[in-house]
Amino acid sequence: MDSMLIYKALLTVGVFAVSLGIAAYLTWGERKLAAILQDRVGPDRAGPFGLLQPLADGVKMLMKEEMIPTKANKWLFIFGPSFFMLTACMTGAVIPWGSGITVDGVVYPLQVTDINIGLLYLLGVVSIGVYGIMIGGWSSNNKYSLLGALRASSQMISYEVAMGLALIALTMITGTLSLGEISKQQDAGLANVVYQPLGFLIFIICAFAETNRAPFDLPESESELVGGYHTEYSSMKLGFFLFAEYINMFISSAVMATLYFGGYNFPFQHELGLEGNTLAIIQTSVLFIKIAIFIFVFMWVRWTLPRFRYDQLMNLGWKVLLPLAIANIFITGIVMWAMGKLN
Amino acid sequence: MLSEYIFWFLSFVAVFSAAGMIFSKNPVYSVLSLIVTFFAVAGHYFLLGAQFLAAVHIIVYAGAIMVLFLYVIMMLNLNKLEEEKKSLYIKSLSFFAGGVLMLVLIAVVRRTEELQTIQPAVYNADMGLTQHLGKVLYKEFLVPFELASVLFLSAMVGAVYLSKKELA
Numbered sequence: 001m002d003s004m005l006i007y008k009a010l011l012t013v014g015v016f017a018v019s020l021g022i023a024a025y026l027t028w029g030e031r032k033l034a035a036i037l038q039d040r041v042g043p044d045r046a047g048p049f050g051l052l053q054p055l056a057d058g059v060k061m062l063m064k065e066e067m068i069p070t071k072a073n074k075w076l077f078i079f080g081p082s083f084f085m086l087t088a089c090m091t092g093a094v095i096p097w098g099s100g101i102t103v104d105g106v107v108y109p110l111q112v113t114d115i116n117i118g119l120l121y122l123l124g125v126v127s128i129g130v131y132g133i134m135i136g137g138w139s140s141n142n143k144y145s146l147l148g149a150l151r152a153s154s155q156m157i158s159y160e161v162a163m164g165l166a167l168i169a170l171t172m173i174t175g176t177l178s179l180g181e182i183s184k185q186q187d188a189g190l191a192n193v194v195y196q197p198l199g200f201l202i203f204i205i206c207a208f209a210e211t212n213r214a215p216f217d218l219p220e221s222e223s224e225l226v227g228g229y230h231t232e233y234s235s236m237k238l239g240f241f242l243f244a245e246y247i248n249m250f251i252s253s254a255v256m257a258t259l260y261f262g263g264y265n266f267p268f269q270h271e272l273g274l275e276g277n278t279l280a281i282i283q284t285s286v287l288f289i290k291i292a293i294f295i296f297v298f299m300w301v302r303w304t305l306p307r308f309r310y311d312q313l314m315n316l317g318w319k320v321l322l323p324l325a326i327a328n329i330f331i332t333g334i335v336m337w338a339m340g341k342l343n
Numbered sequence: 344m345l346s347e348y349i350f351w352f353l354s355f356v357a358v359f360s361a362a363g364m365i366f367s368k369n370p371v372y373s374v375l376s377l378i379v380t381f382f383a384v385a386g387h388y389f390l391l392g393a394q395f396l397a398a399v400h401i402i403v404y405a406g407a408i409m410v411l412f413l414y415v416i417m418m419l420n421l422n423k424l425e426e427e428k429k430s431l432y433i434k435s436l437s438f439f440a441g442g443v444l445m446l447v448l449i450a451v452v453r454r455t456e457e458l459q460t461i462q463p464a465v466y467n468a469d470m471g472l473t474q475h476l477g478k479v480l481y482k483e484f485l486v487p488f489e490l491a492s493v494l495f496l497s498a499m500v501g502a503v504y505l506s507k508k509e510l511a
Contacts, residue, residue, distance in 0.1 A: 076371070117473060120398035127406025131378070134410070138371065138417045146417060153414050157407060164402075177473055 084132025137229035148228025152219035165325035183263035253294035
């Protein structure tokens with residue numbers, strides 16, 4: 001039991017480190033991808049292919065002068081980015097990163113905790129994540145920051161509703177809220193996206209809005225609000241805000257892969273003749289490939305689509321996605337009833 | 344033993360943050376203290392085995408309602424916010440009303456020992472899990488549950504109606 005506790009602690013640190021490391025390289029990936037899409041070279045000065053760019057950026061962020069506006073609320077000004085970073089890192093705890101490694105007959109699961117309210121935990125963390133932006137924007141004592149914070153909060157609240165309803169349709173077919181269980185079910189059957197295509201579409205749009213990525217990056221729209229909620233921030237506190245966005249992107253890609261695209265499972269995995277730890281390692285790699293594909297979609301969309309106008313954003317959230325999500329629940333219910341799966 | 348320590352810790356946090364919510368001069372601090380209180384109460388639900396309730400408490404209260412509170416308070420111009428003087432009449436009335444509520448609460452809390460609503464022999468510890476809760480709500484208490492949702496719907500329609508200035 002004790003060794004299990006130590007293992008869990010190590011796994012927590014591991015998930016943390018991997019999220020941070022991947023998020024760091026996502027900044028490089030995003031700039032490279034933007035460069036490719038815009039027919040440029042992108043960062044290529046620091047190291048081969050600019051691979052040391054995240055390191056250079058990190059050093060730059062840490063070394064810059066830290067400024068706190070005189071009229072700002074000092075404690076909340078520091079609390080905002082810290083809390084945003086904290087909530088960004090918290091979500092990784094419930095995601096099953098693989099099926100489990102067996103050493104000496106003991107199975108070590110690659111999931112920090114498989115609580116049976118995993119989906120609710122996700123929604124809860126997402127819903128309190130907005131406080132970091134709100135508090136940061138308000139405490140800056142700047143009108144642009146405040147406008148950015150207000151936009152962020154109203155946008156995230158609006159899209160959380162549709163996201164929650166999309167997840168309700170998913171739980172109707174899975175019958176569980178545990179992410180580990182949902183992954184295992186997709187091993188036996190097809191990936192959930194086959195049964196929930198509309199739900200997935202709603203979920204991915206909401207994920208874009210929740211991570212404040214383009215085309216929904218109104219909270220920080222630089223052409224109208226200077227920098228939005230992080231206008232007054234400098235140094236690593238700004239770095240936290242920017243960095244947490246990439247962690248959010250990574251984690252929401254992992255959530256989408258787990259919930260809708262089979263998690264760590266891949267087709268014909270039991271026909272390969274592999275077993276045990278080899279299979280587990282391949283499964284984890286497959287999960288990361290799926291995550292990489294979703295991250296690519298995130299970046300692709302950002303550098304392709306223009307930003308929404310504010311009223312368009314609200315109309316899409318409340319008048320399109322919400323009715324669609326409710327209709328999706330009804331359709332799911334009717335199909336399940338017709339197939340005799342309701343008991 | 345550990346859960347007892349956690350209980351005392353959570354209670355401490357809940358009481359102090361609730362006091363902080365009332366006594367802080369800055370409305371934003373009040374909202375933030377109230378959020379801390381909600382978290383402590385959610386922790387209590389967890390200790391009681393009501394996982395679903397704890398999660399929903401966080402999602403609905405801390406994650407949605409308080410965000411809207413904060414939203415409104417942030418748009419107030421706090422520098423110009425002056426507390427209006429209330430008359431002695433209003434003050435004594437609110438004191439009386441609060442006192443009556445406290446009396447009722449004390450009366451209820453005092454009787455918990457003798458009521459013994461939880462029988463350890465037949466108590467199902469898994470009751471608070473989502474599946475059990477769902478089955479009970481949708482099988483045994485379907486009609487009251489649906490009535491409650493109709494109540495919410497009418498409240499929602501009322502709120503939308505009131506917010507339309509030209510209609511109200």
